[in-house]
Structures are given as C-alpha cells and as structure tokens.
Amino acid sequence: MQPQRRQILGTTVNGMAVDKLVDVRMTLADFLRDELGCISVHLGCEHGVCGACTILADGLPVRACIRLAVQAEGCDITTLEGIMKTALGGEIGESFVSHFAMQCGFCTAGFAVSLYHVLQQPEMISDADLQEVLGGHLCRCTGYLDILEAAQDLRHRCQGRWHKER
The missing domain is CATH 3.10.20.30 (Beta-grasp domain)
Known part of the structure; x- marks a missing residue:
C-alpha cells in the first residue's frame, strides 16, 4: 500500500x-x-x-x-461567498428573491456564479445567450422560467455596468 x-x-x-x-x-x-x-x-x-x-x-x-x-x-x-460581498452579487440575490427564482436553493449558487460571470462582460448578451448559460445548470424545483426572468431583469438593469468589479 x-x-x-x-x-x-x-x-x-x-x-x-x-x-x-x-x-x-x-x-x-x-x-x-x-x-x-x-x-x-x-x-x-x-x-x-x-x-x-x-x-x-x-x-x-x-x-x-x-x-x-x-x-x-x-x-x-x-x-458565491465572495460574490455576495460585491454590489452585483447583492443585485443577483435581490433579483432571485423578487422573481421567486429559487425553491430549495441547492442549485442557486451555481446559477448565481454563472450569471455573475456573464453580467460582467462588456458586450450585451441576448436571451439566447442567457438561456445557454442557464442551460448548463440543472434545477429540479423551479422549472427555469423564474430563473430566466430574474436573469433577464438583471441583464436589463446591470449589463456591462459591473465589468469593472473584476
């Protein structure tokens, strides 16, 4: 051995x-x-x-x-612990709560980390891009629609604004 x-x-x-x-x-x-x-x-x-x-x-x-x-x-x-210390992390959390984008919460951190990454990109992303990013995660509770709506809301409010947080 x-x-x-x-x-x-x-x-x-x-x-x-x-x-x-x-x-x-x-x-x-x-x-x-x-x-x-x-x-x-x-x-x-x-x-x-x-x-x-x-x-x-x-x-x-x-x-x-x-x-x-x-x-x-x-x-x-x-x-996610590090992300939640940032302004964008706080906005992601608020959006998930306001859109009821989580239930059991098991998958939420992975979705939030991926959204944090994509929202820091200086170029505007499309709905198809968001769906591709979110499609790389599995959720057994929400059915994805609320998560997509939270992501779309975040994109409209934050896109490109946060790329300096890196």
Missing part, C-alpha cells in the same frame, strides 16, 4: 491567500467546502453536469467537482 501523497496548495479564495497541505486526489469542491468552509459549493452529480459546484477560477466558470484542488495552484478562486 502506497502512502497518501500530499502537497502544498497555494491559491487565493475570495480574496484571501491560502496555503494548505492537501491530498493530491482531493477535488476542488471538497477542498473549498471541507477545508475552507465555502458551503455554497454544492455537490450534486459529481460529474460536472448539474452545475451546483460552479465557481470562478481566474474569472472563468468551472465545475469544482471535476477539478482537483491541486489544479487550483496559483489561481484566483471566487465562490
């Missing part, structure tokens, strides 16, 4: 530098949840399909359940 291999992971999570010894087989989702307490990173399918574990790595959405923690070496990671 071989001993477990561990290595130091140096990354930034929600603006804070992190240096931790991790098992080289630990997923990024498990690292964020279990080691750092980022409970918004949900584990649904653990195959990268449902989107519940979506985070931003160097500003791009990634599925934390199919990425190893050690692959985040040197990355700037942002979870």
